[in-house]
Amino acid sequence: MAAGGFCKLPNGTVVVALNLPSPAAGAPAGVRVLVHAQNRARALTRLRNLGLRAIYLRGNAAPPTPDEITAVLHHPDGLIWRTAPTVDALTLELWHPIRALLGHPATPA
Numbered sequence: 001m002a003a004g005g006f007c008k009l010p011n012g013t014v015v016v017a018l019n020l021p022s023p024a025a026g027a028p029a030g031v032r033v034l035v036h037a038q039n040r041a042r043a044l045t046r047l048r049n050l051g052l053r054a055i056y057l058r059g060n061a062a063p064p065t066p067d068e069i070t071a072v073l074h075h076p077d078g079l080i081w082r083t084a085p086t087v088d089a090l091t092l093e094l095w096h097p098i099r100a101l102l103g104h105p106a107t108p109a
Contacts, residue, residue: 031081034095
């Protein structure tokens with residue numbers, strides 16, 4: 001089970017944040033994934049459709065921060081990730097599109 005949480009936005013949509021073990025072989029040990037969707041069930045379905053099958057959200061222990069909400073709302077896919085935050089707060093990693101984690105080829109524009 002993944003630690004995570006959600007935040008309902010004023011327009012009725014939700015942002016779901018999950019701390020997951022990395023699905024890729026050469027990727028870091030843990031990742032923080034953010035999903036923007038119409039509701040929690042659709043957010044989890046988006047992740048399951050990408051191959052992350054055993055994803056469940058129980059409770060609201062680690063909801064997205066305001067900075068994370070802003071990041072996912074400004075991304076065209078509405079689905080981003082970065083390595084899980086460490087104790088060293090000085091090292092800040094940028095957000096990546098989910099296809100960079102899962103190894104999917106970029107779709108041509």
